[in-house]
Amino acid sequence: MESERLRMRPFSEADYPFYKTLVQNELVMRYINGGIALDDAEAQIWFERQFERYEDERQTGFLLLEKKETREAVGFAGLVLQEVDGVEELEVGYWLTPIHWKVGYGREAANRLMQEAFERGNDRLISIIHPENTSSQNVARANGLQWEKETVFKGVPVVIYSCRLSRLFRG
Template sequence: MESERLEMRPFVEEDFTFYKTLVQNEQVMRYINGGVVLDEDKARSWFERQLDRYKDERQTGFLLLIKKETNEPIGFAGLLLQTVDGIEELEVGYWLTPIHWKVGYGREAAKRLMREAFERGHDRLISIIHPENHSSQNVARANGLQWEKDTLFNGIPVVIYSCRLSRLFRG
């Protein structure tokens, strides 16, 4: 899968080192996992969970984002099945290295994944965002998602943004 500036592909074992640079980065994790970076064992566990997600065709799991211009990994993004308030939902999510923040890569990756979800027959899509992560809320709004509710996700306060893909991609 690709967008204008990004290639997106499933993780392979050799990507674990890059994956760790994100999940062990305090800036990246500020609004994720209650702000707690992952130790080696937790990072490995989370990485293995990403690989397991590839077995369920209803989701893409996290895909490595590669900047076409330089062929460097800059983050990951994907469509993930999540349980929110007891309901299974499809979430679009993305994580980027801080040096690649605020240049539109998150928005671009999310938009391409939203199109993928629509093409796979999904209509409802959410984003689970920390209440203080205003940048991610801006990305969600720019891509056509709207605030739906405040809730808890894995015991952590979050805001849920949602959309109907058929409204965004009709015709």
């Protein structure tokens, strides 16, 4: 899968060192997992979960994001099934290396994944965002998601942004 500047592909085992640098980076994890970076064992479990997600056609799992021109890894993004308030939801999410923040990669990757979700027959899509993560809330709004509610997800207060894909990608 590709967007204007990014190539998105499933992780391979060789991508684990890059993945680990993101999930163990305190800046990246500030608004994820209750603000706690993963230890080595947790990082391995989270990474292996992606391969299980790849088997489920309802989601993409997290995909490695690479710059098309250089193949430099900039982060990962994907469509992931989550349970929110007892309901299974499809979430679009992304994680970027701090040096690649504020250049539009999150918005670009999320938008392409939203199109993918629509092409796969989904209509409702959410983003689960920490209430203080205004950058991610701005990305969600820029891509047509709207604030829906506040809730608790895996023990952490969050806000849910949602959209109807049919309203964004008609015809």
